[in-house]
Amino acid sequence: MASAMAGIEALKGTHQELKSRMEKSVEDFRAHLASARTGRANVHMLDQIKVDYYGSETPISQLGQISTPEPTLILVQPYDKGIVPAVEKAIRTSNIGLNPMSDGTAIRVPVPPMTEERRRDVVKQLNKTLEDHKTAIRNIRRDGNDQIKKAAKDKLISADDEKRASEEVQQLTDAEIKRIEELFKTKEKEILTV
Known part of the structure; x- marks a missing residue:
């Protein structure tokens, strides 16, 4: 028109x-x-989460590689290993109900089935x-x-x-x-x- x-x-x-x-x-x-949570893992679920990276709020996607190796798991591999704890904390304190676990180099985020x-x-x-x-x-x-x-x-x-x-x-x-x-x-x- x-x-x-x-x-x-x-x-x-x-x-x-x-x-x-x-x-x-x-x-x-x-x-x-x-970025809304469904029952399956999705790399966009972390899109709205920002991490304090040297004083500036930076989206997780800019700080590392995000993938979904399994339907119920998101894997975050930060480029800078020094920010692993900050990324883990940002995910945990966001209100999307995920409980990340870190091994020091990568962060595994299991996506539990939704009630x-x-x-x-x-x-x-x-x-x-x-x-x-x-x-x-x-x-x-x-x-x-x-x-x-x-x-x-x-x-x-x-x-x-x-x-x-x-x-x-x-x-x-x-x-x-x-x-x-x-x-x-x-x-x-x-x-x-x-």
Whole structure:
């Protein structure tokens, strides 16, 4: 679908800016889903965990090799053996319910099967994340509508253009919210399936 806003000089960049900001929100939600715990080991489960590495919070994935040699085990092999205890502590204190074990050079993270209660907790947590991301997308919509109203107030666009542009922003918002809701439903089904 071609953008009506792209044809209006005063709003040329607005549509692209809103779309790109909303897509960033969708991608962020997708990253949260990837790191959500299911019954199987997954290298992305550790994506949200950061380790204090010489004073800066660094994602575990940048500090070592992460693999899943077995369906119920994540193996973390830090490049710098000196940070093994820090990585182990970061995993243990994160709220994803894993208990890592280290042999001094690598960290084994067994992924226990999830209980029904834990599955529901994970879904509840993801539902909250979903609502946060919907709110973020709606805030982006508000910003877009404010830009459109300002352009109309400054007589840069006609009333018809304002109406069309506002409808377009709403369609964009609805489409992006629908995308994250579908991502959530798929993940929810994966988590609740034993």
